[in-house]
Amino acid sequence: MQQVVHDPDHMRALVHEARAAGQRVGFVPTMGALHAGHASLVARASRECDVVVVSIFVNPTQFGPQEDFTRYPRTLAADTALLAAHGVRWIYAPEASSVYPPGDATRIVVGGPAVRFEGEQRPGHFDGVATVVCKLFLAVPADVAYFGAKDWQQSLVVKRMVRDLGLPIGIVVCPTMREPDGLAMSSRNAYLSVADRPRAVALSESLHRAAELWSAGADTATIERTMRETLSSHGVVIDYAALADPESLDPLPKNATRAIALVAGRLGSTRLIDNMELPTRGSPERGAET
Ligand code: PAF
Numbered sequence: 001m002q003q004v005v006h007d008p009d010h011m012r013a014l015v016h017e018a019r020a021a022g023q024r025v026g027f028v029p030t031m032g033a034l035h036a037g038h039a040s041l042v043a044r045a046s047r048e049c050d051v052v053v054v055s056i057f058v059n060p061t062q063f064g065p066q067e068d069f070t071r072y073p074r075t076l077a078a079d080t081a082l083l084a085a086h087g088v089r090w091i092y093a094p095e096a097s098s099v100y101p102p103g104d105a106t107r108i109v110v111g112g113p114a115v116r117f118e119g120e121q122r123p124g125h126f127d128g129v130a131t132v133v134c135k136l137f138l139a140v141p142a143d144v145a146y147f148g149a150k151d152w153q154q155s156l157v158v159k160r161m162v163r164d165l166g167l168p169i170g171i172v173v174c175p176t177m178r179e180p181d182g183l184a185m186s187s188r189n190a191y192l193s194v195a196d197r198p199r200a201v202a203l204s205e206s207l208h209r210a211a212e213l214w215s216a217g218a219d220t221a222t223i224e225r226t227m228r229e230t231l232s233s234h235g236v237v238i239d240y241a242a243l244a245d246p247e248s249l250d251p252l253p254k255n256a257t258r259a260i261a262l263v264a265g266r267l268g269s270t271r272l273i274d275n276m277e278l279p280t281r282g283s284p285e286r287g288a289e290t
Contacts, residue, residue, distance in 0.1 A: 002084050004091045008099075008139035011092045015053065015141050023050035027142035027169075029133060032056040033073035033187035034082050037177040041146040042086045044174050053140050054083055055092040057099065061107070062128030073190055092140055099135055107131050108165075113156035113249045117262055118273070121239050129154055130161045137169055144170035148177075150184045152260060152275045153249060176274075178204065184274045196267040202234030203263050206241060207276035210261035214243075214278040220252055227263060236265035236272075246277055257281055 005011045018025050026049030028041045038054075045052045056079055063069035076093070083091055107127050114126035137145065147155045155173045162171055177185045182204030192200055206227040213223045220243050227241035243252050246260040257280050264273040 002080070002088060002091065004080065004093055006093055006095060006098070008094055008135075011053075011090070011094075011139045012141060014090060018051050019141075019143070024144075025049060025140075025142040026052045027136075027140045027145040028052065028054045029136050029140075029145060029147075030054060030056055031058045031072065031187070032079050033075050033190070034079045035177075035185050035187065035189075037148055037150060037185035039082065039086060040177050041148060041174050042083065042088060044172070045144075045146050046087060048172075049142075049144065051090075052086075052088045053090045053092055053142060054088050055094075055136050055140060057092075057094055057096075057132070057136070059099075059128060059132040060096065061100070061131055062125050064122055064124065067122070068188075068191075073187055092136075094139065099132065108134055108161065110157050110161060112160050113153060113247075114160075116244070116249050117240055117242070117264070118153050121264065126154070126157045130157060133158055134161065134165070134167070137167055142169060144172055146172050146174055149173050149277075150176040150186065150274065152246075152262070156247070156249065182208075184272075186272065188270060188272065191268075191270040193268055193270075196235075196270065199234040199236065199267055200270075200272060202231050202236045203265070203272055203274040204276075205234075206230035206263055207261050207274060210243065211276060211278050214259060214261075214281065217281070223261070227261065231263065231265055236267055239264040239266070239271070241265075243278070 015025050026045030028045055030038055058072050060069055108130040110126045110130045119126055159171050181201045183200050209226050209230050210223050224242055228238055231238050231241055241263045243259045243261055246258055252259055259278045260275055262275045
């Protein structure tokens, strides 16, 4: 039987009890507006754990002042039904006042993989993510937590925080789920206008172009230019389109063998992000990168 839990102390006690009884507990943190991408995380957690907890909390501290916190889709009834169908035991849906009590004055400040890309575009975003994820891990002291590769940079930030703070939880990153035309599933896709929806395929197309060129030995500048051209040709206003080291997100060294391609841009008022890990290549880049 599924249970919605609002109180962090109650939630923690339930997880402790389950683990004391020898059950492996899996945790999927979300902001709700659940879709097939979230369902795939829950399915993986269900396969690998005895009990699954899903949190639903639209976290104010990871939204900038001009961002979509107030209009972020809130679909609790549909979310609860989807999670019931997936056999989720507990939904943790805390009140904002229990996550951020009156007078709250403490934040986790993240660097390293948080600095570039989304970190530049959305100042403070990853401090808000790290702070809430840490608080969620305290309320849901699970064995393992599941995150989507769609938010690759977020998953690196969480892994780094877990390592740096010595948090006793495993992190599993699951593949991005895509619509039939390649658009990465996201709660924000619901904002796309009818006219913009077909244009959104530009993000995944630009990543596929990057993968082709990378495999053919092209240099970083050529690949990034092609990604930008693909995005612009569909009317996407580009925030970034770049290759980086997949673990640190630092700029690629010359002769890199591993890379991730990352894109972010806007269609109308909808901001979309996507990424793709590129196939490891053995030979040095052909282009001069001096
Ligand atoms: O990826 C998300 O939905 C959110 O950033 C998370 C991890 C639930 C923190 O609010």
